[in-house]
Amino acid sequence: MIPSLFPTYPPYPLVMVRGEGDTIFDDQGQPWIDLYGGHCVCSTGHSHPKVVEAIHNQSKQLIFYSTAGELTIRREASNSLIAFSGMDTVFFCNSGAEANENALKLSFQITGRKAFGSFQGGWHGRTFLALAVTDDPKITEAFESIFPEHHQFPFGDVQALESIDFSNLACVIVEPIQSMSGIRTAPSEWFSALRAKCTKAGCFLIFDEIQTGVGRMGQPFASHYFKVRPDFITSAKGLASGVPIGALMMTEVVAQHVKSHMLGSTFGGGPIACAALIATLDIIQNEHLMEHATQMHSYLASALKNTMIDEVKGAGLLLGLKSHKASDLKAYLLSQRVLVGGSSDPTVLRLMPPLNVRKSSLESLVEHIRAFGGKS
Incomplete structure (x- = not known):
């Protein structure tokens, strides 16, 4: 049964x-x-007591209203996150996959290009476009025949990057550290070269920071760690200490091309999630x-x-702990x-x-x- x-x-x-x-x-x-x-x-x-208190206090005031209503707490959350991230504006959604999906859609809508780029070993979510740029055959192969044009490139290889043509790509999406693939990293110079190549080709650079962001690498986001400013940063997971929220952050240059009808979410940026987000960022910085x-x-x-x-x-x-007896060690x-x-x-x-x-x-x-x- x-x-x-x-x-x-x-x-x-x-x-x-x-x-x-x-x-x-x-x-x-x-x-x-x-x-x-x-x-x-x-x-x-x-x-965390401060997150619990923030959720409790907000739940007594207003549990939910969609973006059809102007909310002070939502405005405060956006200000906090933009100050923390160094980006210029944010759209709130509900998950990392949803944030990635919207970044990919906007890249298509703004550039008019129909192809996407990603990297071998990358994992970006289970929604349709996020799945298309994910390297995980067991969950992607059933949909390959209906995916849009997409290309996977070697991760972290400076020499290979030089030979790739980005001119037909709407965007390139990358996890600064590939978590699911075994905590795979790339050198700083590769990220700098990737930024320069995207700029020259006129395609957007998306940092998928669902796991690398919110202070986890010892910096607010991996963009700070590698000293590279992408066009989009996507965030979720630890952003509100476990209360579901996703965030699509973008630069002003990108946002100038986004019309209001291009984005929308019923639950994105709900009051309780926003209260938890504000408390989370305060704790990370103050503690x-x-x-x-x-x-x-x-x-x-x-x-x-x-x-x-x-x-x-x-x-x-x-962190990744590499050992030839990893499976046995996990069981122990x-x-x-x-x-x-x-x-x-x-x-x-x-x-x-x-x-x-x-x-x-x-x-x-x-x-x-x-x-x-x-x-x-």
Whole structure:
């Protein structure tokens, strides 16, 4: 018999009841160290008191009204995000896939070009255009015959980039760090060359920052980390500490070509999500969580030397632990009540913990890895 809740991803082996900071508690009252963060979502930890307070206070005032109504809280959220991101204007939606979908659609509408560019190993979502530029055959191959023209290029290869013709592309979309593919990164000079090439060809550059943004790399967004300003930045996941919201940010140059009828969303920028977003950005900045992300990265990179971890990949707290025994290590960590994630690279485990993860929790991770390495 099919269950009332349709199964999608294989769940962790526990029933989650509540969370606090970097810890999840199961239905037996047992604590689990959460280094997965609900798939890179719980940016300020589970149930941060300031986020809870913001949601509570807003729910007493107004739970919802669409963009048919002018809302002070929505205006405040847009001002906060634009100040944090350095972009010029934002359209609020509900998810990362929706933000990417709208960036791709606008690129088509503004340029009139019918082809899209992306990169091998990129993962951009399950809506139609986002799926078309995603490199994941198990979810894309059924639709290949009806996708628009799209091209996938080598990721992070400066020499290969030089030989690619962008002149017929509406846009190029890129994850600054390819998370699902195993925390694959590219050198700064490649991003600079990509920016220059897009500008010269007259195609838009979209940074898919669904996972790299909101302070996770130790900077507000990867655009700051790599010192490249794209035409669009898309954001979601940790943007409101787990309350669903997506954001499509753009430059003024792009926005001048966007007419009001080109964008719209019923639930995008709802009052509760906006209140959570404002609280999230305040916490990240006032509690110095970007600096903390950088420090915790440095700690792990040092502490995991001379262990079964061959490489600590990524930046800030978007991390990949490379090991030829990654699958066995993940199972062992679960047995010790430590949650981590896998990737499409069988040798890489992903860590995407809350940005306020305690150093003691990472010290426990290191101890478990050393213990498992000694047994294997």
